[in-house]
Amino acid sequence: MKQGVLLTVAYDGTDFCGWQSQPGLRTVQGELSRAAAAVLKVPQVQVRGVSRTDSGVHAECQRVALDGPDTMPVNAWVPALNPLLPNDIVVRKAEPVEAGFTPRHHAQWKRYRYLCWLHQDPNPLLRHVTWHVGQSMWPWSDGVRAPSMRIGAMEEAGRRLCGTHDFRSFCASDDGRDNTVRTLHAVVVTPHYRGMESMLAIEVTGTAFLKQMVRVIAGTLIAVGGGRMDLATVTQLRDRVLDRHRAGVTAPAKGLTLVHVEMDPLGPSAKRFDRS
Amino acid sequence: MKQGVLLTVAYDGTDFCGWQSQPGLRTVQGELSRAAAAVLKVPQVQVRGVSRTDSGVHAECQRVALDGPDTMPVNAWVPALNPLLPNDIVVRKAEPVEAGFTPRHHAQWKRYRYLCWLHQDPNPLLRHVTWHVGQSMWPWSDGVRAPSMRIGAMEEAGRRLCGTHDFRSFCASDDGRDNTVRTLHAVVVTPHYRGMESMLAIEVTGTAFLKQMVRVIAGTLIAVGGGRMDLATVTQLRDRVLDRHRAGVTAPAKGLTLVHVEMDPLGPSAKRFDRS
Secondary structure (H helix, E strand, O other), rough: OEEEEEEEEEOHHOOOOOOOOOHHHHHOOHHHHHHHHHHHHOOOOOOEEEEOOOOEEEEEEEEEEEEEEEEOOOOHHHHHHHHHHHOEEEEEEEEEOOOOOHHHOOOOEEEEEEEEEEEEOOOHHHHHOOOEEOOOOOOOOOOOOOOOOHHHHHHHHHHHHHHEEHHHHHHHOOOOOOOOOOEEEEEEEEEEEHHHOOEEEEEEEOOOOOOOOHHHHHHHHHHHHHOOOOOOHHHHHHHOOOOOHHHOOOOHHHEEEOOOEEOHHHOOHOOOOOOO | OEEEEEEEEEEHHHHOOOOHHHHHOOOOOHHHHHHHHHHOOOOOOOOOOOOOOOOOOOEEEEEEEEEEEEEOOOOHHHHHHHHHHHOOOOEEEEEOOOOOOOOOOOEEEEEEEEEEOOOOOOOOHHHHOOOEEOOOHHOOOOOOOOOOOOHHHHHHHHHHHHHEEOHHHOOOOOOOOOEEEEEEEEEEEEEEEOOOOOEEEEEEEEOOOOOOOHHHHHHHHHHOOOOOHHHHHHHHHHHHOOOHHHOOOOHHHHHHEEEEEOOOOOOHHOOOOOOO
16 A cells, blocks of 8 residues: 655755756755655655745755655654755655645645845855845945845835735746736745844745746845835736836845745545554 | 055855865965955965864954055955955955054954754755754754753853863864963853754854864863763863863864954054055
8 A cells, every 4th residue: 555755855955956857957856756766665756846946946844745655654754765865955754644645736825935135245154045135236325334225115015915916927927827816925024134134034925826926026025125116016017017027036046945835734534644 | 565454254164175275275265365366466475364264164254464565455355356256255344454464463352153953853054054963962852842952051161161271171182282271251152043943052252262172162062961061070171181082072163153353453554554
């Protein structure tokens, strides 16, 4: 009999060509699939992620399902996989689910965090996890001191994007999906994030996201914060002018981290297999 | 005429073989020297750092002096050097000093921060800047939840190391210096550092440090926090039993960052050259 397992996985996306397996490229899905196949001593294991993160995007809480034999206890997966994975991926948890479980059908909501480093100088220690928003993006008072941030305007822009809207202006122009209506629950702007004077976090929570949607929202909020876009334009792009080119730039992938995916309660069929 | 320049430099130490120039190896001093020589169009420029950080150690505030022609304005150094440096080094500031200025003769005090990740699982996004202190180093309640931290005992151990003592037990056994007496001003232990539940910071401030001294102090405090060393032993190692092997392990370099070097007031001879 098959047993489904739902893994919670963290990774540093810097050296991956994104989540999705691609021949000849180093991807998170590829590494997890390879490690699971080595555990099960089979040629190939299908692993199913909840979010296809882009190249350079990080995760604290990607959810990944795979099927194994029901003779293997679910709590054996974490200690079996981690030694076989490179040190930029860590499996944090394994939970029993039914065989064939597809995480993206069971995600209730997801939260992404986008980090900006608002300073004239880049920060070498944070260069892989932040977007360096320098002088050209922000009205500096004197080129050295902290910029005058229009945090209130950024928060208002975030509020205007919450709710159910057509986000065609706020996704990659090659997204390709016909239905670009999505629901955002919250956009939270936190200056001085984690006590760091020059760090700003934009956390976006919603049910589902279009391609590069959080990165375009981050680029748009930075344009608003820097006084290069007004709030009326944000409302227009949301309601009437569906035009990707008038929204902000697509903020670079490296500033983005998938921080939480809330799953459906896993249900009685999953609990039957609970061995942990 | 020569003009001295004092640079404030930040770097990610991960991919460097430490500060000090070594033939054929990538070092911070080597990269800065190469970039300065390219700016001045000369074969070689001597750069003098305040602290010879080990391989893997980071800096937010290394201080580096070099001499250039007095025809070059001091405030031209930052924009001249940064484009010639790799993106794991950034020059943050340039100040005028007298020619031949040797920063380590003018350091009043230095502060290092040591970061520990106290969790069963490693954190892939913080793996280059923290010491992963896992189950073997700490008494875990159930192997998953946050450990019971003896923070009070760690703080008391830190207090006992403050003041002027012979730190021979708390440095690399090959330190080689005859005088191992040093003065620590403060050892501050901060659990939940920057709002992260599993992060612990140990900040050590003093006038001067022996080889690997902060790393041995960090290893010792973690041993105390984990209940593997008592406070009486810390006092003994400080006062009577000068034995490196009885102190804690040398914590790995990657958890260490030089965060501040307070310099002497630069004096009237420096101010004469101020062009910034």
